[in-house]
Amino acid sequence: MTSPEREYVQSHLDDLHADLDAWLRIPSISADPAHAPDVAASAEWLAGALRRTGFPTVEIWPTPGAPAVFAEWPSADPGAPVALVYGHHDVQPVDPLELWERPPFEPTLVEGPDGPELHARGAIDDKGNVAFHLLGMRAHLAATGRDTPAVTVKLLVEGEEESGSPHFAGLLCERRDRLDCDVVVVSDTGMAAHDIPSTVTAMRGLADAEITLRGPAVDLHSGSFGGAVPNPLHAMARLLSALHDEQGRVTLPGFYDKVRPLSDRERELMGRVPFDEQAWLSGPAASRVATGETGFSTPERVGARPTAEVNGMWGGYAGPGHKTIIPAEAHAKLTFRLVADQRPEDVAAQVRAWVDAHLPEGIEAEVHAPPGGVAPAASDIDSPAMTALLRAIAQAFDAEPDAVLFTREGGSGPEADLQEQLGAPLVFLGGGLPTDRIHSPNERVLLPMLHRCAEATAHLWRELAGLSLRRGAS
Amino acid sequence: MTSPEREYVQSHLDDLHADLDAWLRIPSISADPAHAPDVAASAEWLAGALRRTGFPTVEIWPTPGAPAVFAEWPSADPGAPVALVYGHHDVQPVDPLELWERPPFEPTLVEGPDGPELHARGAIDDKGNVAFHLLGMRAHLAATGRDTPAVTVKLLVEGEEESGSPHFAGLLCERRDRLDCDVVVVSDTGMAAHDIPSTVTAMRGLADAEITLRGPAVDLHSGSFGGAVPNPLHAMARLLSALHDEQGRVTLPGFYDKVRPLSDRERELMGRVPFDEQAWLSGPAASRVATGETGFSTPERVGARPTAEVNGMWGGYAGPGHKTIIPAEAHAKLTFRLVADQRPEDVAAQVRAWVDAHLPEGIEAEVHAPPGGVAPAASDIDSPAMTALLRAIAQAFDAEPDAVLFTREGGSGPEADLQEQLGAPLVFLGGGLPTDRIHSPNERVLLPMLHRCAEATAHLWRELAGLSLRRGAS
Numbered sequence: 033m034t035s036p037e038r039e040y041v042q043s044h045l046d047d048l049h050a051d052l053d054a055w056l057r058i059p060s061i062s063a064d065p066a067h068a069p070d071v072a073a074s075a076e077w078l079a080g081a082l083r084r085t086g087f088p089t090v091e092i093w094p095t096p097g098a099p100a101v102f103a104e105w106p107s108a109d110p111g112a113p114v115a116l117v118y119g120h121h122d123v124q125p126v127d128p129l130e131l132w133e134r135p136p137f138e139p140t141l142v143e144g145p146d147g148p149e150l151h152a153r154g155a156i157d158d159k160g161n162v163a164f165h166l167l168g169m170r171a172h173l174a175a176t177g178r179d180t181p182a183v184t185v186k187l188l189v190e191g192e193e194e195s196g197s198p199h200f201a202g203l204l205c206e207r208r209d210r211l212d213c214d215v216v217v218v219s220d221t222g223m224a225a226h227d228i229p230s231t232v233t234a235m236r237g238l239a240d241a242e243i244t245l246r247g248p249a250v251d252l253h254s255g256s257f258g259g260a261v262p263n264p265l266h267a268m269a270r271l272l273s274a275l276h277d278e279q280g281r282v283t284l285p286g287f288y289d290k291v292r293p294l295s296d297r298e299r300e301l302m303g304r305v306p307f308d309e310q311a312w313l314s315g316p317a318a319s320r321v322a323t324g325e326t327g328f329s330t331p332e333r334v335g336a337r338p339t340a341e342v343n344g345m346w347g348g349y350a351g352p353g354h355k356t357i358i359p360a361e362a363h364a365k366l367t368f369r370l371v372a373d374q375r376p377e378d379v380a381a382q383v384r385a386w387v388d389a390h391l392p393e394g395i396e397a398e399v400h401a402p403p404g405g406v407a408p409a410a411s412d413i414d415s416p417a418m419t420a421l422l423r424a425i426a427q428a429f430d431a432e433p434d435a436v437l438f439t440r441e442g443g444s445g446p447e448a449d450l451q452e453q454l455g456a457p458l459v460f461l462g463g464g465l466p467t468d469r470i471h472s473p474n475e476r477v478l479l480p481m482l483h484r485c486a487e488a489t490a491h492l493w494r495e496l497a498g499l500s501l502r503r504g505a506s
Numbered sequence: 507m508t509s510p511e512r513e514y515v516q517s518h519l520d521d522l523h524a525d526l527d528a529w530l531r532i533p534s535i536s537a538d539p540a541h542a543p544d545v546a547a548s549a550e551w552l553a554g555a556l557r558r559t560g561f562p563t564v565e566i567w568p569t570p571g572a573p574a575v576f577a578e579w580p581s582a583d584p585g586a587p588v589a590l591v592y593g594h595h596d597v598q599p600v601d602p603l604e605l606w607e608r609p610p611f612e613p614t615l616v617e618g619p620d621g622p623e624l625h626a627r628g629a630i631d632d633k634g635n636v637a638f639h640l641l642g643m644r645a646h647l648a649a650t651g652r653d654t655p656a657v658t659v660k661l662l663v664e665g666e667e668e669s670g671s672p673h674f675a676g677l678l679c680e681r682r683d684r685l686d687c688d689v690v691v692v693s694d695t696g697m698a699a700h701d702i703p704s705t706v707t708a709m710r711g712l713a714d715a716e717i718t719l720r721g722p723a724v725d726l727h728s729g730s731f732g733g734a735v736p737n738p739l740h741a742m743a744r745l746l747s748a749l750h751d752e753q754g755r756v757t758l759p760g761f762y763d764k765v766r767p768l769s770d771r772e773r774e775l776m777g778r779v780p781f782d783e784q785a786w787l788s789g790p791a792a793s794r795v796a797t798g799e800t801g802f803s804t805p806e807r808v809g810a811r812p813t814a815e816v817n818g819m820w821g822g823y824a825g826p827g828h829k830t831i832i833p834a835e836a837h838a839k840l841t842f843r844l845v846a847d848q849r850p851e852d853v854a855a856q857v858r859a860w861v862d863a864h865l866p867e868g869i870e871a872e873v874h875a876p877p878g879g880v881a882p883a884a885s886d887i888d889s890p891a892m893t894a895l896l897r898a899i900a901q902a903f904d905a906e907p908d909a910v911l912f913t914r915e916g917g918s919g920p921e922a923d924l925q926e927q928l929g930a931p932l933v934f935l936g937g938g939l940p941t942d943r944i945h946s947p948n949e950r951v952l953l954p955m956l957h958r959c960a961e962a963t964a965h966l967w968r969e970l971a972g973l974s975l976r977r978g979a980s
Contacts, residue, residue, distance in 0.1 A: 196827075236729060240828040249792035253945055255710060255917030258843055259754075259813030260804045261793040265838075266750070266816060272743035280733075318723035319735040321868035330734045339733030342740060343831050344822035349839060353670075354714040356841050356918075357817050364739075365823060367830050369732055394795035443729030444830075471727050 033430050036175035037490035041167060041483055048167045048482060049141075049150070051081055055121075055159050056139040056152040062098050062122035062195040071098040071191050074121045078162070078189060079103075085166045086173075087187075093207065095199040098122060098191030102210065105169070108180040113496055116186045116213035118450055119162035119220055120193035123154035124471045131473035146226045147480040156477035157470040161219040161462045162189055164482045168489030175490060182497035186213060190446075193220070197446040204453040215417040215457055215496065216450045219485075221441050222464025224305045226478055229429035230437040231421060232460035234335065237370030237408035238444035239379035241401040243387060245271070245362045247394065251348075254356040261358065262394040265347050268362035271390045275340055275366075280325040282340040282368070284382040285389070290373045294336055301413075301438045307331050316466050335440025339369045369442065376405025407448035411458050413438060416499040421459045424491035428484045461488060507904050510649035511964035515641060515957055522641045522956060523615075523624070525555055529595075529633050530613040530626040536572050536596035536669045545572040545665050548595045552636070552663060553577075559640045560647075561661075567681065569673040572596060572665030576684065579643070582654040587970055590660045590687035592924055593636035593694055594667035597628035598945045605947035620700045621954040630951040631944040635693040635936045636663055638956045642963030649964060656971035660687060664920075667694070671920040678927040689891040689931055689970065690924045693959075695915050696938025698779045700952055703903035704911040705895060706934035708809065711844030711882035712918035713853035715875040717861060719745070719836045721868065725822075728830040735832065736868040739821050742836035745864045749814055749840075754799040756814040756842070758856040759863070764847045768810050775887075775912045781805050790940055809914025813843045843916065850879025881922035885932050887912060890973040895933045898965035902958045935962060 060074035061067040075092050082090045082103040089104040101121065126136040134140045136153035143149075150160070165187065172181055188211060190200055204211065221232040247264035248257070277283055294302075309330055313319050324333040333339070347362035349355035368379050380401030387397045411418060422433040429436075441460075451458050463481035464470065534548035535541040549566050552575045556564045561577040575595065600610040608614045613626035624634070639661065646655055662685060664674055678685060695706040721738040722731070751757055768776075783804055787793050798807040807813070821836035823829035842853050854875030861871045885892060896907040903910075915934075925932050937955035938944065 238729075238830070242828075247793060250946070252792065253917065254813075254815045254817060254841055255712075255843060255915075256940075257791055257793075257808065258815045258841075258916065259811060260796055260798045260807040261787075261791050262795065262797050263815055265819050266746065268819070269743045269746035269749075269816070272740065273747035275740065275743075313735075317731055317735050318726065319721060319731075319868060320870075321736065322734055323736050323866075323868060324733045333734040334731065337733060339728075341728045341732045341737055341830075341832055342743070342822070343728060343829055343833070344824045345739050345742070345836065346820040346824045348816070348818035350818045350820045350837070354716075354839055354841055355817055356712070356815075358815055359817070362819070363824070365828055367728055367732075367828055369729060392797075394793060394797060396794075441729075442732065443727065466730075472724065 035427060037171045037487050040171040040174045041487045041490070044167060044170065045483060048163060048486065051166060052150060052160060052163050053139050055163065056154055057137055059137045060122045060154070060191070061125050062192050063125055068098065071122055075099040075101050075191055078121050081166055082187065085169055093203065095192070095203055097195070097199045100188060100190040100203060103187040105181055105185050107182060107184045109182065109497065112183050113215065113499070114184040114186065114213040115215050115217055115493070115496055116188060116211060116454070116456070117165055117217045117219055118447070119189045120158045120191065121162065121189050122191045122194050124157070124194050126153050128473065133474055142476070144478065146478055149476045149478055151474060151476040153475050155475050156222070156464045156468045157475065158193065158220045160477040160482050161464065164463060164486040165219065165489055167486040171486060171490035172493045176494060181493050183493050185493060186211065193445060200446045201449045201453065204449055208453065211454055213454060213456050215459060216454065217492070218447050218458055218460045219462050220445060221460045221462040222468070223481070224437060224439050226465060226481060228306065228437060229425045229431050229435065230305060230439050231425060232441045233413055233438045234372065234410040234440045235408065235447050236442055236444050237374060237376050237406045237448065238367060239370060239376040239401070239405035240365070240367045241380065241383045241399055243364045243366065244398040246360060246396045248358060248360050251360050252358040254358050257358055262392060263358045264362035264395060265359060267392050267395040268345065268347065268364055270392065271387065272342055272345070272364060274390050275342070280323070282338065284340070284386045286382050287338065290375065291338060292372045294332065299332070302331055302336065302440065305331065305437045305439055312466070334442040336371060338371050338374060340366060342366050369444065370408045372408045372410045374408060376407055377403065379405065406444040406446065407452065409447035409451055409458060411460065415457050417457050417459050417496065420492060420495035420499055421461060423495050424488045425461070427491045428488035461485060461492065509901060511645045511961050514645040514648045515961045515964070518641060518644065519957060522637060522960065525640060526624060526634060526637050527613050529637065530628055531611055533611045534596045534628070534665070535599050536666050537599055542572065545596055549573045549575050549665055552595050555640055556661065559643055567677065569666070569677055571669070571673045574662060574664040574677060577661040579655055579659045581656060581658045583656065583971065586657050587689065587973070588658040588660065588687040589689050589691055589967070589970055590662060590685060590928070590930070591639055591691045591693055592921070593663045594632045594665065595636065595663050596665045596668050598631070598668050600627050602947065607948055616950070618952065620952055623950045623952055625948060625950045627949050629949050630696070630938045630942045631949065632667065632694045634951040634956050635938065638937060638960040639693065639963055641960040645960060645964035646967045650968060655967050657967050659967060660685065667919060674920045675923045675927065678923055682927065685928055687928060687930050689933060690928065691966070692921050692932055692934045693936050694919060695934045695936035696942070697955070698911060698913050700939060700955060702780065702911060703899045703905050703909065704779060704913050705899060706915045707887055707912045708846065708884040708914040709882065709921050710916055710918050711848060711850050711880045711922065712841060713844060713850040713875070713879040714839070714841045715854065715857045715873055717838045717840065718872040720834060720870045722832060722834050725834050726832040728832050731832055736866055737832045738836035738869055739833060741866050741869040742819065742821065742838060744866065745861065746816055746819070746838060748864050749816070754797070756812065758814070758860045760852070760856050761812065764849065765812060766846045768806065773806065776805055776810065776914065779805065779911045779913055808916040810845060812845050812848055814840060816840050843918065844882045846882045846884045848882060850881055851877065853879065880918040880920065881926065883921035883925055883932055885934065889931050891931050891933050891970065894966060894969035894973055895935060897969050898962045899935070901965045902962035935959060935966065
């Protein structure tokens with residue numbers, strides 16, 4: 033079932049490809065200071081593309097770090113709702129470079145089993161997800177015959193998401209008035225599969241901690257002292273082995289206190305999403321078995337339950353051969369993924385209490401838990417904005433709105449800041465797939481997903497206009 | 507109670523100081539290939555000093571690594587026993603250099619609470635312990651009025667002890683005929699305190715293993731996969747936390763099977779050695795508490811019981827900030843100290859069985875346990891050679907032979923190779939003290955300890971001559 037929106041998109045695919053090809057050649061790696069000029073060039077490129085699309089207001093907003101791009105196209109309709117699109121124009125580093133089959137910043141078209149793929153760093157995360165909005169806006173205007181969109185559309189595309197968005201909350205606070213909106217459309221996620229229309233309804237939060245254990249004042253000779261004084265590596269192993277209980281639950285005291293239980297309806301909705309665990313294991317998870325908290329499925333473990341992971345551990349001698357020491361120190365880095373309604377600022381005290389409870393005599397501990405972290409974010413699946421989104425996605429996929437499934441994203445981003453600081457509900461529209469290798473070598477995007485999303489966003493601006501979204505509206 | 511030996515030593519202290527001062531200026535660090543010429547120069551210096559002392563045979567024996575020095579002074583007495591002195595002329599590296607109060611290769615005399623100290627790398631480990639034999643031999647000849655020693659004295663001073671003696675067993679095998687002897691006098695250890703005459707009766711053996719655990723095929727994003735696939739760092743923590751049971755015993759299957767139990771007499775003899783645990787903790791052990799295997803004292807834990815220590819552990823991210831990964835691999839290096847009659851070659855299979863027993867589903871393990879290792883070595887405290895040694899030490903300390911205490915050395919060296927390949931009993935005569943900071947910055951020797959040892963060795967050659975040591979003698 034075609035539509036004017038789809039017809040426009042399908043006849044302008046080359047525009048999207050040309051945009052992406054140019055943008056993806058800019059190595060806007062925010063984590064690497066050497067690439068700061070590239071991140072700035074990426075912002076400039078996007079600003080130019082937004083102007084060419086017709087946005088009357090396009091600004092580059094500096095931050096103490098990398099610049100963000102802001103654009104606004106007001107609707108001429110009085111009382112039209114305001115939608116704010118969130119995305120980012122920076123990309124992950126590319127190492128290990130030797131594992132890339134093609135140069136990461138020379139976008140290459142590859143014919144895949146599900147359609148044409150574009151391979152490049154940032155192809156989906158997040159330049160592809162931002163770029164479809166350019167085509168989508170043009171399709172919306174062409175299909176509706178309007179000079180201005182049916183809703184006021186704002187875009188905020190930051191340049192530090194892959195570096196933890198260190199200045200994003202400050203930017204939101206500083207520019208709050210300009211960012212006022214009725215709904216936030218997050219375009220930094222994806223769908224369950226190329227043939228499964230779906231939307232993300234939650235992202236996990238994040239807190240981190242570094243633990244240092246100290247034993248002897250200096251590295252000791254293991255022959256002269258081994259077996260008679262505490263070894264911090266032994267203490268660290270015992271501590272970390274107690275991070276999860278036999279049910280795979282995190283043992284930090286109070287860790288689950290604020291976790292909103294999964295309702296039967298939420299579990300039923302998650303369960304509708306087809307999930308091939310063997311394909312997931314042999315594909316993206318690259319693991320032999322699935323494991324985790326007892327009583328929850330793999331999608332629930334990743335999307336809807338809080339977790340604790342040791343991301344790094346080190347101490348003593350790691351060179352060739354052996355060195356017979358009892359090292360003075362042992363170290364570990366941990367991150368915690370949080371779900372609603374956990375708060376990242378609670379985790380530091382929980383980690384400290386947990387370390388104290390597991391510390392053997394003669395070992396001293398230091399816990400460094402930086403303030404901040406990322407709060408979990410969630411959509412209200414019964415909101416008017418969600419109704420509009422489901423209708424828009426359904427049209428792009430030739431499906432009914434109730435065939436659009438709900439997924440949860442295990443990762444974390446600044447979405448909760450948008451929700452909390454702007455006081456607007458979140459919906460998620462993105463074209464990524466679990467097989468897109470984001471953050472890894474050979475990142476790619478399935479181009480038909482971007483075409484569907486461009487069409488969906490064109491529908492979305494029209495659908496949102498018909499709803500009573502305005503805060504304070506009856 | 508003076509003796510001709512002591513009179514000679516006391517009137518030739520300057521000779522010992524001059525020898526040591528010259529030798530300690532040569533930075534013979536065997537672990538650093540850049541110092542290979544210095545190790546060679548150190549061998550040359552020692553060969554010259556042995557010739558000046560009067561040894562008729564002095565040879566430098568090349569190895570695939572650093573050269574050893576061999577010397578022999580046959581006794582003119584028919585049927586005189588043969589003693590072989592073992593020591594080494596290489597030294598430990600000096601880093602961290604900034605912690606040295608004086609340049610490590612500019613020997614400095616310091617007046618300490620117990621007498622003059624000489625501060626330099628190698629001052630006691632092991633140049634001091636070898637150098638006293640030069641003065642000791644001259645004292646023996648002068649005191650007895652002999653032209654040749656009362657026993658045939660051989661010296662074998664290797665150049666790779668601080669690098670694990672990789673070519674020592676091969677050298678022993680190759681030069682077996684030249685090294686034939688009735689007793690081996692190891693001079694690479696020390697005594698319990700400056701005023702406690704004692705001898706070491708055992709050294710621990712050593713085996714090492716490196717363990718790699720593998721989970722996902724690549725580092726995974728902890729947001730997308732955290733909580734749902736096995737994390738090798740978690741598996742490593744659980745594995746290593748199971749290395750000891752609640753009684754502090756090593757859990758490797760079969761680890762204790764060949765351990766010779768401590769007899770009541772041995773424990774009583776060890777218990778005679780004064781040990782101030784608080785002074786040990788606040789001094790050399792630099793630790794807050796003593797801990798270890800239940801039912802054993804600290805000296806027993808270090809000297810007479812086998813132990814397992816994790817010397818290094820690493821995996822995942824160790825840089826600034828955090829990196830939200832589940833790493834593909836985790837690593838650990840372990841060493842095991844062994845006591846009679848454990849065999850280092852048994853440990854690899856024990857480690858493999860232990861790892862297999864503790865491996866969670868979805869994690870693969872690789873155990874790298876190099877062949878070799880070091881066997882434990884022990885003296886027979888009731889042998890004729892021990893009787894001679896105790897008499898010699900007692901005379902040097904103005905004590906009775908039964909006042910000479912027995913200690914055990916927790917460290918490991920190639921002594922078992924000497925015992926096994928040459929088929930001769932070991933005795934230990936060395937002047938080190940627990941406070942000498944061997945292997946650490948500010949290594950020193952208490953010079954009166956070397957004077958006592960020089961005198962003791964002069965007595966020893968005389969005492970040994972009177973005993974029936976010859977293998978095969980009735």
